[in-house]
Amino acid sequence: MQPIHTYSCKKGLLPVFRRTIRYVVWLLLLVTVSSVYAQTDKKAKKTSSGSTIHTQAVKLSESLEQSASDETVAGDYIELAKELADKKDYARAEDYLKRALTLSLKRKKNDQSSWVYRELAKVQEMQGRMEDAIENYRNAARLAAxxxxxxxxxxxxxxxxxxxxxxxxxxxxxxxIDLAANSNFVPEQISARRQMAEVKLAQNDNQGALEELEKALEESESFEATQDVSFQIKQEIANTLVTDKKHEEAIGLNKELVDEARRTNNPKTAVKQLQNLATSYFEAGETSDGISSLQDAYNTAIEKGLTLDAKKVLEQIVHRYEKERKTSQALAAYSDFIGKLDTLVKNDSTLVDEKFFRLQEDKITQLEKERMLKDELITKKNRYNDVLLASIVLVLISLVVILKVLYDNLRKNKKIALQSLRREMNPHFIFNSLNSVNQFISENNELEANKYLSSYSKLMRTIMENSNKDFIPLSTELEQLREYLELEQLRFSDKFTYTIHVDEALDTDSVMIPNMLIQPQLENAVWHGLRYKEEAGILSLSVFRKEKDVCIVVEDNGIGIQKSRELKTAHQKARHSRGQSNTQERIGLLNHLYHTKITMEIVDKSGEDTGVVVTLCFPRIDRKKVE
Structure with missing residues (x-):
């Protein structure tokens, strides 16, 4: 310990001189520190303190610089906040916890958000902001896992x-305490016991407070808590011993803490513990030992380059000297500090560390702004992509709707066209039938006329019942064809006979065939082939299965297509041509509407065996699909 030299001064000038000296010390300290900050700016950028705070700050900067995930950055915020809280820098700890909370809430990590809310409440409680702390404890409870x-x-x-x-x-x-013990939450258990000690001190239960702190210390050592936590608990025990007037125990514990700080090469903590030791001495009435401890703290701060700590200890020394009316020693202490100030500040690594940390904070702030800007750009891009995708989907949906409407309209138009073509055949059939009735009446053959009209009305009723159907059961179609052939036989009684053969393997009620597609072929056979024969002709209708298709064959032994054309008038030729084209158009529409494959083949037999063979084939039609 270095002695502080003394000198005398006139008594009347002492108060003014003391105040002047203090102002000079503050001014010199301010100017010198500013100068050192300016000189060590480059050095600070290259120097990284061994402290965990600076290590965490660098780690956080690197995470932001490398565009790490929100999870990684939030974790780095939390670790830095922990270190700052352990050093009692609660304001900074709160700031970084809030940043971590923003990312945790963004990621919807309720367990992490709950933990951050709780730590945020703790540092706010330490700053005396109880309303904020209460709100965040409640937020933590709301999101607790x-x-x-x-x-x-x-x-x-x-x-x-x-x-x-x-x-x-x-x-x-x-x-x-009980909840934490049952769940083995040792850090929470330690924290709760320290809170309990504070309450017991407020209740003047000093012994109860000591017991809680000793339990907390035991739990921290068994849990291998951080050195700072154990150290803080021991200091709280020492302070409680002082409150309980157990000065010797308090002095002994503070000496142990000083030795522990020096053993772990922690000069800043050693200075703080020497100050606490001095307080214990003063409370015990041992002023000389107290001042000696302060001088030891001052010399340690000077030796280790702890400018601000040295200044604080100096003020305590001066206060004690003034209290003991040792003014000359107080002034000598100021003089000693001023003389060493320039060298002290230049050698103070804590000032460089502080500058380094401030630079890191500035860097972190800048990187956060860049990250925020990048996130905004990504958000805008994603929003643009979402709008673009939604627009594309909307356009596609619109196209689908338009195509569906067009397809439905086209299908509807084709069905109308199909019905129109089918109904086009009826007037011709009706005209021929009425001519036959007229013929029967003109020949005074009322009985035959009545018979013909009866069969004709029955056939027309069946045709009209199915007029709106594109497909009907084979059994219904066969019934219509029989009725039609019977009418034609009445009209041309001596011109032909007919046969109908149906494959027994076919279920005529379930097989669906195109409506009114066969009747025109029978009509052509009778009117354009058989009626011109001198002798009676034969008309046959066969229905059978051919692989997966159903085929219908209409065959006659009439005069054939070629000779029929030679006998026809121009009007008859046009009518016959329109009948065939009508049939072909209907087949085309049916194939398109029902995605089927109906075929029709017409063969004009040659040689002595004259006549025509018409073959219609179509695949089996699903009844549910066409009904």
């Missing part, structure tokens, strides 16, 4: 809501 965490936070919120009710506070804290 389990009932234990939820109850821990609810109890803390309730505890802060009872600032004057120490009994209620004690009950809430005890619940948290």
């Amino acid at each position: 389990d009932d234990t965490q939820k109850l821990l936070n609810k109890n803390d919120a309730a505890r802060l809501g009872e600032p004057l009710n120490l009994t209620a506070q004690s009950a809430y804290i005890q619940q948290n």
Whole structure:
């Protein structure tokens, strides 16, 4: 310990001189520190302190610089906040916890968000901002992953809501101690015991406070908590011993803490513990030893280049000297500090560390702005992509709707065209039938006329019942064809006979065939082939299965197509041509509407065996599809 030289001064000038000296010290300290900050700016950029705070700050900067995930950056914010809180830098710790909270809420990580809310409430409580702390304890409870965490936070919120009710506070804290013990949450258990010690001190239960702190210390050592936590608990024990007037025990514990700080090469903590030791001496009435401890703290701060710590210790020394009316020693202490100030500041690594940390904070802030800008750009891009995708989907849906409407309209038009073509055949049939009735009446053959009209009306009723159907059962079609052939036989009684043969393997009720597609072929056979024969002709209708198709063959032994054309008038030729084209158009429409494949083949037999063979084939039609 270096001695501080003394000198005398006139008594009347002492108060003014002391104030002047203090102002000079502050001014010199301000100017010197500013100068050192300017000179060490480049050095700070290259220097990284060994402290975990600076390590975490660098790690956070690197994560932001490398565009790490939100999860990684949030974790780095939390780790830096922990280190700052351990060093009692609660304002900065709160700032980084809020940044971590923003990312946790963004990622919808309720478990992490709950933990951050709780830590945020703790640092706000340490700053005396109880309303904010209560709100965040409640937020933590709301997002808690389990009932234990939820109850821990609810109890803390309730505890802060009872600032004057120490009994209620004690009950809430005890619940948290029990909850933490049952769930093996040792850090929470330690924290709750330290809170309980504060309440017991407020209740003047010094012994109870000591017991809680000793339990907390035991738990921290068994849990291998951080050195800072154990050290803080020991200091709280020492302070409680002082409050309980157990000065010798307090002095002994503070000496142990000084030795521990020096053993772990922690000069800043050693200076703080020497100050605490001095306080214990002063409380015990041992002023000389107290001043000696302060001088030891001052010399340690000077030796280790701790400018601000040295200044604080100096003020305590001066205060004690003034209290003991040792003015000359007080002035000598100021003089000694001023003389060493320039060298002290230049050698103060903590100032460089502080500058380094501020540079890191500036860098972190800038990187956060860049990250935010990048996120905004990504958000805008995603929003643009979403709008573009939605527009494309909307256009596609519109196209599908338009195509569906067009397809439905086209299909509807084709069905109308199909019905029109089918009904086009009826007037010709009706005209021929009425001519036959007229012929019967002119020949005074009323009986035959009545018979013909009866069969004709029955056939027309059947035709009209099915007029709106594109496909009808084979059994219905065969019934219509028989009725039609019977009418034609009445008209041309001596011109032909007919046969109908149906494959027994076919279920005529389930097989669906095109409506009114066969009748025109029978009509052509009778009117254009058989009626011109001198002798009676034969007309046959056969229905059979051919692989997967159903085929219908209409065959006659009439005069054939070629000779029929030679006998026809121009009008008859046009009518016959229109009948065939009508049939072909209907087949084309049916194939398109029902995605089927109906075929028709017409063969004009040559040689002595004259006549025509018409073959219609179509695949089996699903009844549900066409009904």
